Amino acid sequence: MESEGIGRVFAALRALWRRGSGRYALIVLGLWIAVAIVSLFWTPQPLLATDGYHVWAQPSAAHPLGTDGTGADVLSWLMAGSRTNLVIAVLTVICSGALGLLLVGLMVSRSAGLASTTVAVVDALISIPTVLIALLLTVPFGASVGVIVGACSIAYGLNLARIARPSAMLAARSDYVESALAGGASGWYAFTRHVVPNIMPVLTVQLTISAGTSVLAEAGLTYLGVGVGAGVPSWGHSLSTSVKLINVFPLTVVWPGLVVTLAVVALNLLGDAFNSAMDEGSL
Amino acid sequence: MNALLSASHIVKSFPVAGRGRQQVLFDVSASVDAGECLAVIGGSGSGKSTLTRIMLGLETADSGTVTYEGSPVVAGRGGRIAGSSEGFRALRHESGLVFQNPFASLDPRWAVFRSVAEPLVLAGGAGRGNVSRAELVEKVSKALRTAGLEPGDMLSRRPRELSGGQAQRVAIARAIVASPKVILADEPMSAIDVTVRVQILDALAAIRAERPDMALIIVSHDLGVVQHLADRILVLHNGHVVESGPVGAVLGHPQADYTRDLVAAASL
Numbered sequence: 099m100e101s102e103g104i105g106r107v108f109a110a111l112r113a114l115w116r117r118g119s120g121r122y123a124l125i126v127l128g129l130w131i132a133v134a135i136v137s138l139f140w141t142p143q144p145l146l147a148t149d150g151y152h153v154w155a156q157p158s159a160a161h162p163l164g165t166d167g168t169g170a171d172v173l174s175w176l177m178a179g180s181r182t183n184l185v186i187a188v189l190t191v192i193c194s195g196a197l198g199l200l201l202v203g204l205m206v207s208r209s210a211g212l213a214s215t216t217v218a219v220v221d222a223l224i225s226i227p228t229v230l231i232a233l234l235l236t237v238p239f240g241a242s243v244g245v246i247v248g249a250c251s252i253a254y255g256l257n258l259a260r261i262a263r264p265s266a267m268l269a270a271r272s273d274y275v276e277s278a279l280a281g282g283a284s285g286w287y288a289f290t291r292h293v294v295p296n297i298m299p300v301l302t303v304q305l306t307i308s309a310g311t312s313v314l315a316e317a318g319l320t321y322l323g324v325g326v327g328a329g330v331p332s333w334g335h336s337l338s339t340s341v342k343l344i345n346v347f348p349l350t351v352v353w354p355g356l357v358v359t360l361a362v363v364a365l366n367l368l369g370d371a372f373n374s375a376m377d378e379g380s381l
Numbered sequence: 382m383n384a385l386l387s388a389s390h391i392v393k394s395f396p397v398a399g400r401g402r403q404q405v406l407f408d409v410s411a412s413v414d415a416g417e418c419l420a421v422i423g424g425s426g427s428g429k430s431t432l433t434r435i436m437l438g439l440e441t442a443d444s445g446t447v448t449y450e451g452s453p454v455v456a457g458r459g460g461r462i463a464g465s466s467e468g469f470r471a472l473r474h475e476s477g478l479v480f481q482n483p484f485a486s487l488d489p490r491w492a493v494f495r496s497v498a499e500p501l502v503l504a505g506g507a508g509r510g511n512v513s514r515a516e517l518v519e520k521v522s523k524a525l526r527t528a529g530l531e532p533g534d535m536l537s538r539r540p541r542e543l544s545g546g547q548a549q550r551v552a553i554a555r556a557i558v559a560s561p562k563v564i565l566a567d568e569p570m571s572a573i574d575v576t577v578r579v580q581i582l583d584a585l586a587a588i589r590a591e592r593p594d595m596a597l598i599i600v601s602h603d604l605g606v607v608q609h610l611a612d613r614i615l616v617l618h619n620g621h622v623v624e625s626g627p628v629g630a631v632l633g634h635p636q637a638d639y640t641r642d643l644v645a646a647a648s649l
Contacts, residue, residue: 273478273486274496277555280439281503282473295490 113375120371126364134181143171145178145331154347163353166340172353178331179354183313183361186243186332190250190312191305197255198262198304202297203289205263206270220259228253228315229322236324243326250315254308262300269296299376306369310362317358333358384448385596386472386563387412388436391445393428405431406442407620413563413613418589418597420611420628422604422643427617429600430567436598437476437565438469447472474504477556479566483548483573486555487540493551494536497521500559524558525551527591529584546577550584557588563596564588570606582609604647608632616640 114120142162149169157164163172204216232249239245269275275288283291294301313333319325320334321341333354340350393406405428413419421429434440436447438455447455454468477500480486487496498521501512512520522532528550540548549569556564566585570578586609589597601607607614607628614631616624616639623637635641 272488273480273482274488276439277478277480277486278499278503280437280473280476280478281500281559282470283503287503292488296488 110375113378114368114371117371117374119367120375123364123368123371126360127368130180130184130361130364133177134184137177137181141171141174141177143174145170145174147171154343154350157349164347164349166336166350167343168339172336172350175331175336176333176354176357179333179336180357182243182326182330182332183316183334186246186250186316187309187312187365189247190254191309193247193251194254194258194308195301195305197251198258198301199294201255201259202262202266202293205259206266206289206293208285217263220256223252224256224260226253229319229324232315232319232324241324241327243330246312246316246319246325249319250308250312254304254311258301258304258308261304262297265297265300266293269293299373302372302376303369306365306372310365313358313361313365317354333361384412385415385417385450386436386598387448388432388442389446389448391432391435391447392443393431393435393440394443405620406435409445409617409620409622411436411615411622411625413596413598415562415594415596417613418599418611420607420614421598421600421617422602422607422614423617424602424643426619428620429617432617433565433567433598433600437478437563438472439478474559475562477559477561477564479549479552479556479564479569481568481572483545483552484540486552487548489540492537492539493525493543494518494521496540497524497551497555497558500555504559520558521554524554527557527584527588528554529580529587530554544577545573546580549573549577549581553581553584553588557592557595560592561595563598565598565600567600568602569599570601570603578606582606585610604632604644616643 111124114124143160147170149165151169152161152165153167153169155161155165155169161171161173163176166172166175201216201220205213205220207213207216228249231252232245235245235248239248270288270293272292275292278288278292279285316325316332317334317337320332321338325334325338326332336354337351337358340347340354344351387410389410391406391409392404394402394404397403405426409428409432411419411421411432421433423429431440435442435445438447441455446453449468449472452468454472478486487493491499498517501517501520518536521536525532525535530547530550535547535551540551543551553566553569556566569585570581573581585597585599589595589610597610599607599610611628614625614628615622616631616637618637618639624631624635624640631640632644635644
């Protein structure tokens with residue numbers, strides 16, 4: 099059973115690797131994960147090491163991407179920030195996926211009252227912007243990674259439920275689900291065995307987009323002061339500390355901006371590659 | 382003799398947007414004996430699918446009673462249905478379904494083997510380790526053969542790799558794999574190419590020959606199909622039973638005007 103599962107993962111990776119977009123996404127994501135792991139043990143400079151005599155320094159052997167306004171090494175902070183952003187992206191995917199699936203399950207429920215109430219609630223809540231949710235969460239909890247994950251999960255979970263509902267409804271009302279229910283299957287069985295696998299293409303694309311958008315949200319929310327806490331390395335933190343002097347020292351903004359762009363594009367392309375592979379039946 | 386499955390005084394209505402409720406069945410009764418094939422015929426909207434779905438507990442009636450093996454399994458009480466859980470569960474586990482569109486009745490992501498084996502898994506045999514995979518393969522293969530398909534590479538195929546006739550025979554194999562006592566086939570040939578209808582007819586006839594105690598309820602527009610398979614006919618028109626009886630009598634000497642029109646239209 100375990101070897102079958104591993105075989106499926108390798109088959110999925112091969113199917114993604116065959117596509118240009120999938121290959122790019124896998125390389126970038128592989129590098130991201132590798133850098134995040136390496137940064138746990140090693141960065142070119144200690145994060146708290148600052149050099150007041152070399153602020154806004156140009157790239158050099160000691161500081162390959164230069165230094166920021168406190169003289170801290172930009173590359174070290176970007177490497178450490180990759181950990182925070184990876185955690186935010188992964189947790190957002192897990193939490194928004196769980197919330198989205200819960201809402202989809204309620205929206206395709208055989209209880210008409212429960213289904214229509216959930217649809218109305220989702221339609222009402224989906225209009226609240228992520229920033230506002232983050233601001234509301236910041237009041238009791240303060241700025242933290244948890245607030246970003248919470249805000250993104252609520253916003254993207256609602257969005258996922260809204261987008262996945264039509265395909266879920268088609269599967270839930272299909273003859274094969276009716277056959278299973280008539281044969282004694284529970285609603286949980288029908289949802290997990292028939293409905294969820296049949297909405298997997300929509301889920302996969304939406305969740306990879308959510309992961310990418312959470313990276314952008316982290317940058318935006320941190321810039322607004324409701325993102326990661328002070329002193330916590332993240333790509334958004336690197337951007338927000340240097341963006342005020344973009345006209346004077348543009349390079350320090352370019353590096354985190356470039357990393358964010360590469361990661362978001364990779365996640366979006368990964369979703370597309372997943373979708374194409376599933377359409378072809380490779381997954 | 383007690384009927385295997387019967388529905389008595391079934392009344393059913395559906396809500397219609399802006400127009401209250403529309404009644405589709407008016408005090409309708411029907412029954413099928415073990416080993417018998419009952420054909421329910423009538424025009425579109427006559428209530429034939431609704432009646433048969435109520436008989437198998439797939440739909441709830443406003444009032445009336447469904448009895449399975451002599452015990453009431455669902456009874457309408459003031460518009461609410463109270464299920465007799467034991468009997469209802471038995472009916473669910475001992476019945477099979479064949480739908481109109483074969484591709485819609487098979488999960489597109491599941492291989493034939495998994496789709497056909499599902500009723501066995503749901504019945505608890507394979508899922509609880511009572512049936513080994515080898516036995517499961519054997520039962521699925523046998524069901525496929527009975528439905529006129531050679532298992533071979535069929536077991537690993539997905540629905541998109543099947544023709545319409547093959548898909549419908551897979552659906553039939555799925556319906557019979559757990560040896561049900563009653564099968565409902567709701568217009569099983571109307572979405573199938575005329576050239577492969579005979580394969581489906583042959584499959585259903587072979588199943589009846591192999592399992593003489595199994596009851597078959599077939600909903601159809603096609604009087605040719607009905608004549609070929611059924612022992613008894615129930616003619617529905619606008620939610621009322623207009624005629625019922627043995628096939629030869631109803632089709633040979635129709636008593637109701639509506640049945641005469643149906644027979645005349647079929648012979649055109």
